[in-house]
Amino acid sequence: MEPGAFILDIQTASFGYKSRRSESVLLKQISLQLMKNELVGLVGRNGSGKSTLLRTIMKLNPLLEGKIFLDGQDIDRFHPAELARTCGFVPTGLVNAGVMKVKELVELGRYPYTNWYGKMTSDDDRAVQEALHAVGLVDLADRMVSEISDGEKQRAMIARTLAQNTSLILLDEPSAFLDIPNKYEITTLLRHLCNHDHAAVFSTHDLNLALQYADKIWLIEDDRVMQGAPEDLIIDGKIERLFNSGKVNFDRSGADFTPKVNYRGVISVEAENVPGYVYTWTVKALGRKGFQIISDSSGDGTHLVIRHENDQNVWNLQQDNKNLLFNSLYDLTLHLNLDNHELN
Amino acid sequence: MPLMLVAISIILFAVDLTTGTAGISFSDALKLLFSPDRTTPAWMTMHMFRIPRVITAVVAGIALSVSGLQMQTIFRNPLAGPYVLGISSGAGLGVALVVLGFSSFFSYNIFSPGNSWLLILAAWAGAGIVMFVILILSIRIKDVMTILILGIMTGSGISAVISILQYFSQESALKAFVIWTMGSLTNVGNEQIPFLLAGFIPGLVLAVVVLKPSNAVMLGENYARTMGVNIKVYRVLVFASTSLLTGTVTAFCGPLGFVGIAVPHLARMISRTSKSNILFIYSILIGTSVMLLSDIITMLPGAGLILPVNAVTSLLGIPVVLWIVFRRKRIFT
Numbered sequence: 078m079e080p081g082a083f084i085l086d087i088q089t090a091s092f093g094y095k096s097r098r099s100e101s102v103l104l105k106q107i108s109l110q111l112m113k114n115e116l117v118g119l120v121g122r123n124g125s126g127k128s129t130l131l132r133t134i135m136k137l138n139p140l141l142e143g144k145i146f147l148d149g150q151d152i153d154r155f156h157p158a159e160l161a162r163t164c165g166f167v168p169t170g171l172v173n174a175g176v177m178k179v180k181e182l183v184e185l186g187r188y189p190y191t192n193w194y195g196k197m198t199s200d201d202d203r204a205v206q207e208a209l210h211a212v213g214l215v216d217l218a219d220r221m222v223s224e225i226s227d228g229e230k231q232r233a234m235i236a237r238t239l240a241q242n243t244s245l246i247l248l249d250e251p252s253a254f255l256d257i258p259n260k261y262e263i264t265t266l267l268r269h270l271c272n273h274d275h276a277a278v279f280s281t282h283d284l285n286l287a288l289q290y291a292d293k294i295w296l297i298e299d300d301r302v303m304q305g306a307p308e309d310l311i312i313d314g315k316i317e318r319l320f321n322s323g324k325v326n327f328d329r330s331g332a333d334f335t336p337k338v339n340y341r342g343v344i345s346v347e348a349e350n351v352p353g354y355v356y357t358w359t360v361k362a363l364g365r366k367g368f369q370i371i372s373d374s375s376g377d378g379t380h381l382v383i384r385h386e387n388d389q390n391v392w393n394l395q396q397d398n399k400n401l402l403f404n405s406l407y408d409l410t411l412h413l414n415l416d417n418h419e420l421n
Numbered sequence: 422m423p424l425m426l427v428a429i430s431i432i433l434f435a436v437d438l439t440t441g442t443a444g445i446s447f448s449d450a451l452k453l454l455f456s457p458d459r460t461t462p463a464w465m466t467m468h469m470f471r472i473p474r475v476i477t478a479v480v481a482g483i484a485l486s487v488s489g490l491q492m493q494t495i496f497r498n499p500l501a502g503p504y505v506l507g508i509s510s511g512a513g514l515g516v517a518l519v520v521l522g523f524s525s526f527f528s529y530n531i532f533s534p535g536n537s538w539l540l541i542l543a544a545w546a547g548a549g550i551v552m553f554v555i556l557i558l559s560i561r562i563k564d565v566m567t568i569l570i571l572g573i574m575t576g577s578g579i580s581a582v583i584s585i586l587q588y589f590s591q592e593s594a595l596k597a598f599v600i601w602t603m604g605s606l607t608n609v610g611n612e613q614i615p616f617l618l619a620g621f622i623p624g625l626v627l628a629v630v631v632l633k634p635s636n637a638v639m640l641g642e643n644y645a646r647t648m649g650v651n652i653k654v655y656r657v658l659v660f661a662s663t664s665l666l667t668g669t670v671t672a673f674c675g676p677l678g679f680v681g682i683a684v685p686h687l688a689r690m691i692s693r694t695s696k697s698n699i700l701f702i703y704s705i706l707i708g709t710s711v712m713l714l715s716d717i718i719t720m721l722p723g724a725g726l727i728l729p730v731n732a733v734t735s736l737l738g739i740p741v742v743l744w745i746v747f748r749r750k751r752i753f754t
Contacts, residue, residue: 161649177695188648195633
């Protein structure tokens with residue numbers, strides 16, 4: 078593919094810190110590409126160089142070696158205002174905007190376009206309105222930034238970069254300080270924006286989030302970065318290799334982390350008239366308690382049947398000819414804890 | 422709201438113009454402004470003392486408030502003010518060297534009419550040296566908080582040197598210096614006004630030039646850089662503006678405490694915005710009013726007594742700052 082076809086093209090570039098005396102390289106001679114409409118999840122462990130990579134593209138950190146092209150142009154050649162019109166940045170942490178209205182915060186995105194006094198033209202106003210609309214903050218436009226929720230703040234910051242009207246948006250840990258619904262909301266928003274003519278890179282240490290939403294993962298391992306579709310990296314075992322440690326396992330088939338356990342026993346589980354998710358969560362709970370789930374229920378081992386009776390779920394544990402009924406998974410797991418010694 | 426502030430400023434301007442130790446009535450004072458008879462003592466009082474004094478008050482109010490606003494923005498610190506960079510200490514050192522050092526050797530009345538120039542030049546030189554050092558540092562140092570600490574430390578260091586000078590100086594010289602530190606709006610006569618304006622106007626123009634980047638810097642320097650602000654140029658312009666404004670006013674009037682810290686907070690509170698161009702206008706209007714009011718208060722005792730203006734501005738400003746602290750206004754965090 079032509080180099081110009083990429084929105085971001087990193088060519089054998091090295092990233093890290095440079096001071097007068099020393100240079101420490103975090104990422105060595107890496108090459109990465111990003112196309113229009115792509116959402117990239119930049120994944121790596123803490124301190125692996127995620128922020129450094131993003132900050133170097135924004136020219137906040139020096140590029141140690143190699144070239145970076147934005148829209149086909151070397152970032153070295155960009156004038157600061159020109160860079161601001163090509164690439165927007167949402168740094169890590171929540172914004173401290175004090176007595177600033179949401180609308181005023183978004184208006185800052187027009188900074189690279191306004192005249193010396195910062196006068197907003199009708200074009201600028203339109204861009205701000207569109208950005209507010211895109212992130213769903215039109216109703217909060219006149220509220221103070223300090224008065225809105227953390228998720229709304231992050232959406233306002235994204236609206237600011239949208240108003241900046243850049244081909245690419247870089248976000249450093251945009252969901253780090255958010256609760257789970259907000260995390261997914263922000264990432265869904267990014268996904269939506271990338272489906273509509275934007276391209277974005279977000280760094281995260283929440284692997285699940287990246288795997289579910291990104292078109293492409295940039296996975297940092299030591300001083301290298303691998304790129305590929307999330308599924309490719311899972312199938313190749315690259316994610317497993319990076320994230321497995323002594324205490325957690327990455328489950329390649331389910332794309333999830335599970336605490337590493339030594340199985341204490343086996344249980345067969347059967348769902349009679351309950352929704353699939355009840356089964357799923359039952360299996361999770363049993364897994365958490367150290368039980369391996371087997372499909373064969375014909376043997377004389379421990380057998381669990383989930384039923385829906387009298388408007389509630391009932392777990393029926395058949396064990397050593399005993400027939401025990403539980404009304405919640407919590408009660409079931411308590412029993413399994415106590416009963417540990419009776420299971421092989 | 423801005424119109425109300427303009428009205429308050431105009432009223433205070435008129436009241437200040439008609440207030441003084443000479444006992445000229447309000448209506449007489451207004452008549453004297455346009456009186457063709459230039460020989461009466463009242464005319465002389467009006468045109469040679471009061472008008473320069475009121476102009477000085479307006480200039481000082483604007484200069485310190487705008488400087489304070491800039492310092493609070495660049496350092497993202499609500500307690501920053503025009504003097505955080507050590508400019509007043511620099512001016513003080515210049516004055517101390519002249520008053521305490523120079524005059525110990527010569528029996529020289531530093532406050533005789535012709536000598537106010539000497540004081541002003543000394544203060545200007547002192548403030549200028551500090552501002553030059555800060556400007557050089559601001560280009561070389563990356564972290565703006567380091568500059569803040571350096572400024573505060575420079576100020577403390579200079580104050581220590583001044584203490585030593587005071588300790589070894591004669592009683593009369595010491596008194597003269599202490600009086601300078603109390604501030605005064607009456608040192609400026611008609612012949613000094615052009616020089617006051619020569620420092621003030623360029624400083625104010627620079628302050629207007631940095632209004633746009635100031636908005637971006639509200640979110641932090643890194644944000645500003647990603648929006649295309651050249652931080653080094655911005656810093657140099659801000660420090661040059663503050664140095665010109667504060668240095669000039671301090672040279673002519675002595676230190677005037679708390680105006681520069683309190684007024685930007687009042688501006689934020691009244692305007693409920695952090696848009697720098699709006700805060701700039703509010704700071705100018707409120708700064709003018711506060712300084713005129715302070716000047717009026719200094720003359721309240723009557724009978725030819727004038728209170729030290731630095732004390733008045735501090736007593737007016739401190740409650741505002743305390744109010745802000747206790748209300749824990751989330752301005753920067």
